[in-house]
Amino acid sequence: MADMLSIDEVADIMYEMVKEATGMRKLKPMDLTKNLIEGYGEKVDKKLCKNAIRKLIESERCVYTYFGGSYIELPHREGAAND
Amino acid sequence: MADDFPKTPLIDELEKGPWPSFVTEIKMAAKDNAAPKDLLGLLEQSYDEKICHWKHGGIVGVLGYGGGVIGRYNDLPEKYPNISHFHTMRINQPSGWYYSTEALRKVCNIWEKHGSGLTNMHGSTGDIILLGCTTDELEPTFQDLAKEGFDIGGSGSDVRTPSCCLGKSRCEWACYDTMAACYDFTQEFQDEIHRPAFPYKFKFKFSGCPNDCVASIARSDMSIIGTWRDDIRMDKDAITDYASNGMDIQKDVVDLCPGKCIDWDGKELSIDNSSCLHCMHCINAMPKALRPGTDTGACILLGSKAPIIEGAFLSSVLIPFIKMEPPYQEIKDLVEEMWDLWCEEGKNRERIGEFIQRMGMGNFLEEIGVEPVAEMVAHPRENPYVFYEEYYEEDDEEEDGD
Amino acid sequence: MVDLKNRITDIGPPHYEQFLPPVIKANYGKWKYHETLKPGVLKHVSETGDAVITVRAGGSRLMSIQKIRMICDLADKYCGGHLRFTSRHNIEFMFTEEEKIEPLIADLKALGHPVGGTGPGITSIVHTQGWIHCHSAATDASGIVKSVMDDVIGHFEKADLPAKCRIALACCLNMCGAVHCSDIAILGVHRRPPTINHDTLRKQCEIPNVVASCPTAAIKPAEVDGNPSVEIDEDRCMFCANCYTVCPSLPLNNALNDGVSIWVGGKVSNARHEPMFSKLAIPFIENNPPRWPEVVGAIRNIIDVWRGDANKYERIGEWIERIGWPKFFRMTGIEFEKVHIDDFKHAGLTYKRSTHLTY
Numbered sequence: 041m042a043d044m045l046s047i048d049e050v051a052d053i054m055y056e057m058v059k060e061a062t063g064m065r066k067l068k069p070m071d072l073t074k075n076l077i078e079g080y081g082e083k084v085d086k087k088l089c090k091n092a093i094r095k096l097i098e099s100e101r102c103v104y105t106y107f108g109g110s111y112i113e114l115p116h117r118e119g120a121a122n123d
Numbered sequence: 124m125a126d127d128f129p130k131t132p133l134i135d136e137l138e139k140g141p142w143p144s145f146v147t148e149i150k151m152a153a154k155d156n157a158a159p160k161d162l163l164g165l166l167e168q169s170y171d172e173k174i175c176h177w178k179h180g181g182i183v184g185v186l187g188y189g190g191g192v193i194g195r196y197n198d199l200p201e202k203y204p205n206i207s208h209f210h211t212m213r214i215n216q217p218s219g220w221y222y223s224t225e226a227l228r229k230v231c232n233i234w235e236k237h238g239s240g241l242t243n244m245h246g247s248t249g250d251i252i253l254l255g256c257t258t259d260e261l262e263p264t265f266q267d268l269a270k271e272g273f274d275i276g277g278s279g280s281d282v283r284t285p286s287c288c289l290g291k292s293r294c295e296w297a298c299y300d301t302m303a304a305c306y307d308f309t310q311e312f313q314d315e316i317h318r319p320a321f322p323y324k325f326k327f328k329f330s331g332c333p334n335d336c337v338a339s340i341a342r343s344d345m346s347i348i349g350t351w352r353d354d355i356r357m358d359k360d361a362i363t364d365y366a367s368n369g370m371d372i373q374k375d376v377v378d379l380c381p382g383k384c385i386d387w388d389g390k391e392l393s394i395d396n397s398s399c400l401h402c403m404h405c406i407n408a409m410p411k412a413l414r415p416g417t418d419t420g421a422c423i424l425l426g427s428k429a430p431i432i433e434g435a436f437l438s439s440v441l442i443p444f445i446k447m448e449p450p451y452q453e454i455k456d457l458v459e460e461m462w463d464l465w466c467e468e469g470k471n472r473e474r475i476g477e478f479i480q481r482m483g484m485g486n487f488l489e490e491i492g493v494e495p496v497a498e499m500v501a502h503p504r505e506n507p508y509v510f511y512e513e514y515y516e517e518d519d520e521e522e523d524g525d
Numbered sequence: 526m527v528d529l530k531n532r533i534t535d536i537g538p539p540h541y542e543q544f545l546p547p548v549i550k551a552n553y554g555k556w557k558y559h560e561t562l563k564p565g566v567l568k569h570v571s572e573t574g575d576a577v578i579t580v581r582a583g584g585s586r587l588m589s590i591q592k593i594r595m596i597c598d599l600a601d602k603y604c605g606g607h608l609r610f611t612s613r614h615n616i617e618f619m620f621t622e623e624e625k626i627e628p629l630i631a632d633l634k635a636l637g638h639p640v641g642g643t644g645p646g647i648t649s650i651v652h653t654q655g656w657i658h659c660h661s662a663a664t665d666a667s668g669i670v671k672s673v674m675d676d677v678i679g680h681f682e683k684a685d686l687p688a689k690c691r692i693a694l695a696c697c698l699n700m701c702g703a704v705h706c707s708d709i710a711i712l713g714v715h716r717r718p719p720t721i722n723h724d725t726l727r728k729q730c731e732i733p734n735v736v737a738s739c740p741t742a743a744i745k746p747a748e749v750d751g752n753p754s755v756e757i758d759e760d761r762c763m764f765c766a767n768c769y770t771v772c773p774s775l776p777l778n779n780a781l782n783d784g785v786s787i788w789v790g791g792k793v794s795n796a797r798h799e800p801m802f803s804k805l806a807i808p809f810i811e812n813n814p815p816r817w818p819e820v821v822g823a824i825r826n827i828i829d830v831w832r833g834d835a836n837k838y839e840r841i842g843e844w845i846e847r848i849g850w851p852k853f854f855r856m857t858g859i860e861f862e863k864v865h866i867d868d869f870k871h872a873g874l875t876y877k878r879s880t881h882l883t884y
Contacts (some may be wrong), residue, residue, distance in 0.1 A: 065731050068280065069320045070466045094318065097187055098529070104189025106181035108729075108738060108770035109472050110279035112317030116182040136815040140675030143585035143637050145657075145667040152589035159589075162657070169665065170814040171657035173780040174814055177660040181774040187534060197583060211658065218541040220610040224597035226544065227608075230588035231597075240590045244610050247651060254587070254658060269533035289609070292541075292549050293569055293577065293619070295556035313535040333795035337612050340800050341706035341793045348795075361558075379797050379838055392592055404796045404838070411558040429700035431767055432740045434869060437706070439734050472736065472767075525678045 050076060050092035057099050058117055066111040069093050070109045128153060129164035133171060152240035157205040158255050159239050165203045183210055183258050185265045189319040191275030192261060208257040209239070212264060213250035213276035213326065215316075218302035219289040220245065237264040248326070249286030249337075250276040274313075277358050281319035282312045287329035288336040290349075296406065297331030298349030298419035299447035307449060321462065321471035322478070332415065333403045339427075339438070344475045345458065346424040347437040349447070353416035354396040355405070361412035376405050395508045420446040423454065425461075426476025436476045441486075443498040460491045481512045483510075542783040545749030546607040546619050548577045564684040565640035566626055579619050580629050581650050582638040583674070583681060587657065587667055595636055603629045613691075613765060614649045615642050639682055645838075646684035647677050647828075652694040653701045655713075660773075662696035663768045663783040664812050665711030670694055672816040673711075673824055680828070687844070689834040690828065691792070698765050708841040709824055710788035710803045717782040718743075718762040719775035723754045730772035752769040763869070785810045785820055789853075801842045804850075806857070808864045823859075830857050849883050 045053075061067050063083045072088040093112065096102045105113045135176035137146045149166075153159040165176055180194025193211040197279070214230070230247035230251065234240060237257030244391065246252040251273075256264060265275060276284030285308050288294070290301030308327055315325075331349040339346035364374055372392065375386045384398035385405060392412075394405075406413045423437035423445060445453065461475065464487075469478045479487045488495050497503075542550065552571035559569040566580040596616060600608040603625050609617045616638070618629060630640050642648035650673065652798045653659065655666030673692065680686055694705040697712040704710035726735075735755055736744050743761035747754055755775075768775045787810070789804030806827065827841070835844040836854065845853045854861045867875045 063731070065733055068322075068471065072320070090320070091453075093320075094187070095316075097189070100186065103182065104184055104279070104319060106194070106279045107179070107734070107772070108191075108767065109323060110189050110281065110321075113182075120131075133815045134668070140671070141639060142671055142674035143583060143639075143677050144671060145585045145587040146671075148585060148587055148589045148592055151591040154591075166656060168670070173783065173812045174778050175656045175659060175662045175816065176659060177656075177662075179660050179770075186529075186532075195660065209658065209689050215538040217538050217544055220612075221541050221544040221549075222608055222610075224546050224600045224608065226539065227593060227597055231593050234590055242588050242590065242593065243586050244584060244588050244593070244614065244616075245586075247653065249612070266533065269536060272536065272539040274534075274536045274538060285555075286612070288612070289554070290546060293556060293579070294808075295558055295569070297554075300554070306538070306541060310537045310841075313537055317535060335793050335795065338706065338793040338797075365595055375837060381797055400795075402795045403795055408838070411560065429695075429705055430698055431700075431765060435700075435705040437801060438801070442588040461533075483735040510565070 043047075044085075044088060045080060045084065046087065047092050047095055050084060051087055051095045051099070051101075053080075054092055054112075058102055058114060066105070066107065066113060068109065068111055072112065081083055087105055128160060131163050131167040134163065134167050141302070145209065149241065155235075156240050158209070159241055161203040161205040162209075162239070162241070162255070162483070163208060165197060168199075177209075180208075183208075183261065183426045185262050186276065188275060188317040190278040190317055193278055193408045194255075206239075206255060209255045210258065210261065212238075212253040212261065213248070213278055213284060214253060214268060215274050215284050216245055216249050216251050216288055217433070219292055220249075221289075221292070226271070230268070230273065233264060233267045233271070237267065243460045248276070248283050250284045275317070277324075279319040280321045280323050281317070281325070282315040282321075283324050283326045284316065285309050285312075285327040285329065287338055288331050290329075290331040294331060295410070296334065296349075296415055297483045298351050298402070298415055299331065299421055300351070301329040301331045303382055303449065304347065304447060306450060307451060308455075311455060314454065315462075320466065322465060324475050325462070325475065333401055334407065339516075340424060340508040341427050341437055342426065343427060344439065345428060347421050347447075347454075348424065349415075350420065350422050350444065351419045352415035352444055353418035355394055355399065355416060357392065357394070357412040358412050359391070362409065363390075365409050365412055376408050378452050379404055412451055420444050426474070428474045428476050432472060433477045433480065434479075436474075438476070440499045441493065443496065453503060457491065457493070464490050544609075546604060546605065547576070548575055548621050549619065551575065551608075552577070559683075561644055562623075562626070564646065564682060565630075565643055567643060568623075576623070577619050577621060578623060578626060579617050580626060580633070580640055581611070581638050581642050582616045582618070582633045583642060584610070584616050584638065584672070585667075586649070586652065592636075596638075597638070599629065599632055602632075611649075613642070613651050636797050639678060641682040641684065643677075644684035645686045645688050646682075647674075647680040647686070647690050647692060649681075649709075650674060650692045650694055651702045651704075653696045655696040659696055661769055661777065663700065663715045663778070664696050665814060666694050666696045666713075668814055669711060669785070669817045669820055672818075672821050676825055677823045677828065686828070686832055688838050688840045689794075690831075690841065692824070699770070704788070705802055706733045706791035706793045706800060707803050708789065708792065709827060710791065711820065711824075712786045712788060713783065714786050714809065715764040715766060715777040715779065715783055716809070717777065717779040718757055718759040718764070719766075719768055719777050720779075721755065721757065722774040722776075723749045723752065726754055726772065726774035727752055729774050735768055735772045735775070738768045740765060741765060744768060780810075780812075784812050785817070787820070787823055787827070790840075790845050792840050792842055797838065798840075798843050798846070803842075803863055806859055808851075808862060827857055849881075852883055 243252035287305035328343035427438035643685035747756035
């Protein structure tokens with residue numbers, strides 16, 4: 041069995057994915073999970089991804105947003121929706 | 124402070140008349156708080172211009188949660204600075220919307236300290252709505268409420284705050300303990316309520332009987348509606364009382380029975396329970412004489428929703444009858460099974476009802492491991508376009524049964 | 526900064542048991558029957574012989590904490606500090622002594638809250654935020670509700686209709702309320718396709734998400750003044766505002782074109798007839814604040830015609846099913862127009878496919 045990635049490693053990979061997608065496409069939590077499983081196979085599973093998302097959010101590197109559906113994005117500037 | 128209220132001749136018209144006035148409520152709150160005062164001005168402007176002045180604000184929340192806060196900004200912040208942020212917090216209501224005045228006063232005190240002092244009792248999904256919070260006050264409001272035992276509810280692509288009728292607490296028709304089940308499911312799925320991980324929202328509503336006082340069949344992805352499978356309980360003396368007090372049992376009860384399974388010979392009422400559709404009409408009409416049976420449980424239906432996106436749906440039958448006993452493990456396992464599939468294959472903003480229609484109910488059942496039964500359909504298919512998945516070739520070996 | 530260590534999260538709602546009035550707690554699951562003493566006043570009797578009186582008062586949904594405290598004062602005075610709310614914004618007071626009924630009703634009246642909402646009548650209108658708080662509202666919610674309830678309050682207080690009549694209002698097609706299965710639904714509608722703010726769209730919205738949001742594929746990527754944006758095929762727009770919810774740069778709100786539609790004949794209860802959707806009665810009524818007299822009049826008309834013709838227990842949808850839709854339009858004087866005929870998915874199922882007609 042392949043060694044699993046750590047929660048921090050997964051969170052870091054997810055953070056990079058969110059950063060890269062910013063301005064092009066909004067990612068949902070399940071997109072991150074699917075991408076991770078696709079890219080890292082048995083080194084990750086759904087539960088690990090779920091914990092990593094929680095870590096990503098609670099570290100304040102990413103935030104949940106809502107635009108007709110819930111997404112994970114880089115923190116917006118307050119009032120950015122006023123733009 | 125009341126003297127410097129903005130002039131609001133249009134909405135003042137809505138203080139007239141016998142029904143409780145929301146404008147009066149806003150003015151009550153505005154005596155001690157600048158936010159509702161600005162709201163009066165903004166609302167007057169909307170009434171004058173016939174258009175709303177609110178904008179999206181889907182970027183605020185409390186740390187760690189992705190649901191329960193609805194961001195809102197007005198589009199005239201210079202003119203109405205005290206409501207430039209005016210976010211909503213959804214606070215998970217107690218089962219059955221019961222309160223002690225002590226608890227409710229604590230909520231009021233916290234909301235007086237941190238917010239506009241305006242509420243909805245309650246929002247459409249069932250939460251206590253705290254209407255009008257600035258971004259900075261979200262976290263302090265949340266933590267002050269949490270210290271009093273209240274938590275934030277759902278919003279966005281998560282499990283929405285479950286709700287229930289008052290069930291066994293004050294209703295003789297409740298076929299299972301809706302308040303206990305609602306509380307249990309709410310606690311079980313805390314993570315799914317607070318951290319949106321689904322294609323779109325998922326609602327649970329718990330109704331104690333087919334009268335469905337929380338509109339579960341129209342408004343929840345999973346409708347859990349109490350019912351029974353033995354005989355309607357009957358009090359013969361009470362039936363005689365209804366008749367002698369002038370009730371036209373033939374016209375008002377027998378003729379309206381959709382199962383046509385009641386007979387009344389002028390003295391005695393008889394019910395063919397094997398044809399009873401469990402609609403509740405006879406019981407509603409004669410509550411002192413008739414009651415649901417004692418072998419009670421629930422019918423579980425799936426998929427109702429408002430029109431966005433594919434049109435409005437009513438829920439349809441998934442499990443015709445199930446006993447409702449804690450910890451409700453069979454239902455929870457099924458729910459997890461469905462969520463896994465829906466998260467895997469569902470499209471953004473696709474409710475589970477839409478997902479089921481897209482993939483086909485038959486395929487959906489196969490994936491979640493539920494056997495199809497005739498109770499699930501109004502009638503079998505009318506078209507012959509069956510998507511058979513396998514066929515035989517001439518030289519196929521005959522195999523026995525596996 | 527948020528104090529992560531001492532933070533309380535994921536506790537869920539408080540347990541309901543601590544809030545139950547003693548008579549409710551003692552008779553939980555033991556209730557035997559109930560009777561309606563008068564509109565708005567119920568008496569539930571338990572197998573133990575206990576009884577509880579419930580007085581139901583209409584609420585305005587939007588309430589100030591000042592009013593909630595006044596209501597708490599009444600609950601302290603009459604109900605030992607307990608109260609509850611119903612799924613339709615009503616407030617319920619429960620106690621055991623029948624002699625408290627009239628003084629409580631008098632106190633509620635003094636506070637401006639009528640008692641009723643039980644049995645065959647009208648109860649409080651489930652509704653949405655409207656211009657109070659919503660970004661996609663095509664009409665106000667609270668103002669219409671107040672105006673309609675002022676007019677039909679007699680049916681709230683007297684329960685004098687053939688059957689229950691559940692009215693609901695949603696201020697746009699998103700329908701944050703069960704309006705699609707109501708006896709009478711008031712629904713805010715937009716009629717102008719979104720205007721495109723190309724400057725902000727570029728910054729605010731991801732074009733693939735916007736394109737994907739449209740159920741009729743009316744939105745396509747396009748280059749505008751050398752910048753990426755979208756274009757909208759206006760003929761395909763059905764004004765659902767889905768795109769606006771996904772992208773704030775596509776507002777549909779438009780004072781000239783927004784208004785209200787009226788839908789009838791839905792129900793959620795399984796009693797007698799199966800649950801039904803509401804169907805379109807009046808496609809469009811202009812917004813006429815502050816009191817929307819045309820909307821109030823239209824609802825009054827539908828209720829009066831139904832009340833005059835329906836049998837006992839016949840809800841609006843059941844009544845219409847008996848008399849047929851052509852007769853409904855004839856009797857109410859509502860004009861039948863092209864837009865009454867469905868043209869979305871499965872529309873054919875709504876065509877009349879028999880000769881069962883009245884002449």
